[in-house]
Amino acid sequence: MTTLTDIRQVLAGDALAKFDLPIEEARGLPNDAFTSQAYFDLERKTLFARTWVFAGLASDMPDPGDVRPVDVAGRPIILTHGRAEEINAFHNVCPHRGARLVVENLDGSAMMTCPYHAWTYAMDGKLKARPHFHKPDCHDNRGDDNVSLFPVRCEVWHDWIFINLDGKAEPFDEHIAPVAAWFDGYPLEPMRCAEHRVYTFECNWKLAVENYCDFYHVFMVHPALHRTMTKEARKSMITMGRHLMNEYWFEATGRGGEGDKSGYGMQTIPGLKPENTNRSCYSAVFPNVAINVYPTAVQFVLFEPVAADRTRMHMWFYFVDGDHDNPDLxxxxxxxxxxxxxxxLEDEGICRRLQEGRLCDAYDGGRLAPYWDKGTIHFHKQLVEVMTA
Ligand code: FES
Ligand SMILES: [Fe+2]
Incomplete structure (x- = not known):
C-alpha cells in the first residue's frame, strides 16, 4: 500500500524539473497520483485548500436568507445569501461545541440556529443570541462578544461561487483573469441555467480533466462528433496562467456542424462580437472546472473528486435568458x-480504460505526443507546484 511518505517522495526533489524536460523526454505524474488513497487525501489537504475551488451556483440561492450546505473537498461548508445581497461562505460548524450547523437547504431564513444549544447566527455569520447562556433563563440576546461563524474567502464570478479554504490563494481576480480574457467577446450576463446533469466516471478526477483537454481522441472515441468537426480546426490546448484554453471554428451554427452542441435553434447571446459567431471557446479552469462557451450556449463543468478512482462530473447547461425556461423550447x-x-458516455468508457491502465507498474507517466500532450504536462506541473508550495 502506498503511504503518505511514499507520496511525499513522489512530489519531492526533481518532481517539478521533470516537467520542464523536452516533451519527448518528459513524463506525467506517476500511477500513484491516480490510484492511491494517500495521494487523494493529500490533494484534499493541499491542492483543494490552497486554490480557488467551485462551491455552488448563485442562481441556486437567489434570495436573501437562502442557505446551502455543501461539501467542498471533504469539508462541510455553508453558503449564505445575506441581506445586502452578498454571498458568504463559512465553515459549517458551530463555534460553541463544534456541531455541524446546517444540514438542509434553508430558503428565505432569517437566522441559522444550532441544533445543540440553539446559538443563533445571522446570514453574515454574526452571533445573534444564546438562550440560557449565563444560567437557566438568563439569556444572551445581544451576541456581541465577537463570536461569529468561521468565514471562508468567497467570490462570485457570473453564476459561479468560488471559495479558497486556506485564505492564502492569490486574489480571485488574478486567478480568473486569463479565463475572463479568453471569454471576452462573449457577454455571459444574459445566460441562465436551464439544466443540471450528473455523470459518474470510474476514474481519478485528473484523468477526467485531462480527457477534457485532449482534442486528439475525437477521431477514435467520438465517431459522430468526428464526422461533423473539421480536422483542420482542431488544436491542442493553449496554456494561460494555470489554466488551459482551446477554441474551435465551425462552419455554421446549424444542424450538421459543431454548432449542434452550441445550441442549434437557440438564440445567439445578445452582444456577441461578430467575429465569434462561428467560434466556440473552451477553458479548463484550474484545478477541476471546465467552461464551454458557444455563440448560443454555455456549459459549466465540475469534475468532483469522489474517490481515487471515482469522479462525479456535473454539467450545468446555460441558454440565453428567456430561452432557458421557454416551454416551447x-x-x-x-x-x-x-x-x-x-x-x-463515450468519454466515460475511455476514462475507465485510462484508470485501468494505471494499475500497470510498467507505465511511468507516458510517452507523450509533442503536438497534443503539452497541456497534460502543464496541468501536472501546476498540480505539483501547488501541492509542494
Ligand atoms: S454546539 Fe452549537 S450551540 Fe452549542
Ligand atoms: Fe471526449
Missing amino acids: ADLRNNLCDEWDALN
Whole structure:
C-alpha cells in the first residue's frame, strides 16, 4: 500500500524539473497520483485548500436568507445569501461545541440556529443570541462578544461561487483573469441555467480533466462528433496562467456542424462580437472546472473528486435568458443535453480504460505526443507546484 511518505517522495526533489524536460523526454505524474488513497487525501489537504475551488451556483440561492450546505473537498461548508445581497461562505460548524450547523437547504431564513444549544447566527455569520447562556433563563440576546461563524474567502464570478479554504490563494481576480480574457467577446450576463446533469466516471478526477483537454481522441472515441468537426480546426490546448484554453471554428451554427452542441435553434447571446459567431471557446479552469462557451450556449463543468478512482462530473447547461425556461423550447433543450449525454458516455468508457491502465507498474507517466500532450504536462506541473508550495 502506498503511504503518505511514499507520496511525499513522489512530489519531492526533481518532481517539478521533470516537467520542464523536452516533451519527448518528459513524463506525467506517476500511477500513484491516480490510484492511491494517500495521494487523494493529500490533494484534499493541499491542492483543494490552497486554490480557488467551485462551491455552488448563485442562481441556486437567489434570495436573501437562502442557505446551502455543501461539501467542498471533504469539508462541510455553508453558503449564505445575506441581506445586502452578498454571498458568504463559512465553515459549517458551530463555534460553541463544534456541531455541524446546517444540514438542509434553508430558503428565505432569517437566522441559522444550532441544533445543540440553539446559538443563533445571522446570514453574515454574526452571533445573534444564546438562550440560557449565563444560567437557566438568563439569556444572551445581544451576541456581541465577537463570536461569529468561521468565514471562508468567497467570490462570485457570473453564476459561479468560488471559495479558497486556506485564505492564502492569490486574489480571485488574478486567478480568473486569463479565463475572463479568453471569454471576452462573449457577454455571459444574459445566460441562465436551464439544466443540471450528473455523470459518474470510474476514474481519478485528473484523468477526467485531462480527457477534457485532449482534442486528439475525437477521431477514435467520438465517431459522430468526428464526422461533423473539421480536422483542420482542431488544436491542442493553449496554456494561460494555470489554466488551459482551446477554441474551435465551425462552419455554421446549424444542424450538421459543431454548432449542434452550441445550441442549434437557440438564440445567439445578445452582444456577441461578430467575429465569434462561428467560434466556440473552451477553458479548463484550474484545478477541476471546465467552461464551454458557444455563440448560443454555455456549459459549466465540475469534475468532483469522489474517490481515487471515482469522479462525479456535473454539467450545468446555460441558454440565453428567456430561452432557458421557454416551454416551447423544452424538447430542443432536452435534445441538446442528450447529445452531451452520448458524448460523455463515450468519454466515460475511455476514462475507465485510462484508470485501468494505471494499475500497470510498467507505465511511468507516458510517452507523450509533442503536438497534443503539452497541456497534460502543464496541468501536472501546476498540480505539483501547488501541492509542494
Ligand atoms: S454546539 Fe452549537 S450551540 Fe452549542
Ligand atoms: Fe471526449
